[in-house]
Amino acid sequence: MEKSQYRLCIEVLHRLDKAGILKNVVLVGSWCTLFYREFFGKADYSVALKTRDVDLLIPRPSAIKANVDVAELLKDLGFVVGFTGSKGYIRLEHPRLIIEFLVPEKGRGSDKPYPLPQLGLNAQALRFMDFLGQNTVTADIEGMMITLPHPANFALHKLLVLSKRAGQEKQMKDKDAAVRVLSALVDSGQRDIVRDVFKDMPRRWQSKVRKQLADVVEKKVQEILL
Amino acid sequence: MRVIKGVLREELANSLAMARDYERELRKLPKGSLVKKTIKGHKYCYLVIRENGRVRFIYKGKPSIAETERYRQAKRYRAKYRKLLSQTRKQIKFLRSTLRGKESV
Numbered sequence: 001m002e003k004s005q006y007r008l009c010i011e012v013l014h015r016l017d018k019a020g021i022l023k024n025v026v027l028v029g030s031w032c033t034l035f036y037r038e039f040f041g042k043a044d045y046s047v048a049l050k051t052r053d054v055d056l057l058i059p060r061p062s063a064i065k066a067n068v069d070v071a072e073l074l075k076d077l078g079f080v081v082g083f084t085g086s087k088g089y090i091r092l093e094h095p096r097l098i099i100e101f102l103v104p105e106k107g108r109g110s111d112k113p114y115p116l117p118q119l120g121l122n123a124q125a126l127r128f129m130d131f132l133g134q135n136t137v138t139a140d141i142e143g144m145m146i147t148l149p150h151p152a153n154f155a156l157h158k159l160l161v162l163s164k165r166a167g168q169e170k171q172m173k174d175k176d177a178a179v180r181v182l183s184a185l186v187d188s189g190q191r192d193i194v195r196d197v198f199k200d201m202p203r204r205w206q207s208k209v210r211k212q213l214a215d216v217v218e219k220k221v222q223e224i225l226l
Numbered sequence: 227m228r229v230i231k232g233v234l235r236e237e238l239a240n241s242l243a244m245a246r247d248y249e250r251e252l253r254k255l256p257k258g259s260l261v262k263k264t265i266k267g268h269k270y271c272y273l274v275i276r277e278n279g280r281v282r283f284i285y286k287g288k289p290s291i292a293e294t295e296r297y298r299q300a301k302r303y304r305a306k307y308r309k310l311l312s313q314t315r316k317q318i319k320f321l322r323s324t325l326r327g328k329e330s331v
Contacts, residue, residue, distance in 0.1 A: 051233055052240065078310045082247045093244045095313040169232020176229070
């Protein structure tokens with residue numbers, strides 16, 4: 001990975017920490033697979049392919065008390081505001097990183113951006129995000145406590161939403177990331193934790209996850225969910 | 227290989243959008259730069275801009291501190307955004323050529 005990209009990510013997280021926002025944020029998406037290295041320690045774990053997108057989940061948007069213009073906070077680093085999709089989801093762009101905010105979708109859901117006026121941004125509301133925010137771990141990264149979904153929740157969530165992902169390549173990439181994490185969990189002796197998280201999932205979710213793992217070569221990964 | 231190509235395609239779309247966003251931000255910045263000239267021992271402030279390939283000096287009198295700061299910031303951000311736009315364009319070029327390439331092995 002490009003060193004400057006990592007440094008930029010750390011600088012962004014430092015600024016969010018200083019502004020009092022980081023404690024309300026869970027780092028999700030492909031970047032958390034990088035920070036899981038610390039969680040797995042000596043277990044055999046290789047980081048999956050990741051993009052420039054840094055996805056920040058805000059499990060409880062109303063809990064953010066700080067009033068911070070995040071775009072202004074990161075402006076001098078060269079971030080500019082970009083809009084994606086026809087609905088106008090805001091993201092902060094830099095040639096090395098793209099920062100997006102997510103919130104859990106509640107009720108019937110809406111395809112409109114979720115406003116985050118205290119941060120001067122909006123977020124995309126996505127299904128099943130609660131599952132990522134309900135069981136978390138913290139990683140001490142360069143003096144910051146970064147909240148990440150528990151690897152078991154991360155991997156099972158990836159498999160759960162796999163069929164909803166647009167494009168077969170993305171599905172393959174996500175599946176690879178999920179299998180790597182599940183495999184590292186087994187190797188580090190955390191098979192029971194994965195099983196417990198899986199058992200707590202609704203039956204429909206469980207069958208979706210099982211279906212996705214049907215063609216996985218690693219037997220040890222398949223066996224966890226039997 | 228397919229997964230990597232998918233990621234590269236996504237990154238290309240991101241870079242194209244990003245280049246447009248940097249261009250938009252550059253257009254939003256106030257044009258020109260404030261300079262001070264000393265004429266016969268007196269200091270005068272001018273706004274220097276380029277118009278149709280020619281440099282023009284527009285007399286500004288004594289600009290306020292806020293206006294001076296606005297142009298100073300604009301100069302800083304213009305340099306930064308141009309550099310980042312250049313990086314983004316290089317990424318686009320690289321991603322396009324990589325995606326055009328034939329798959330080997």
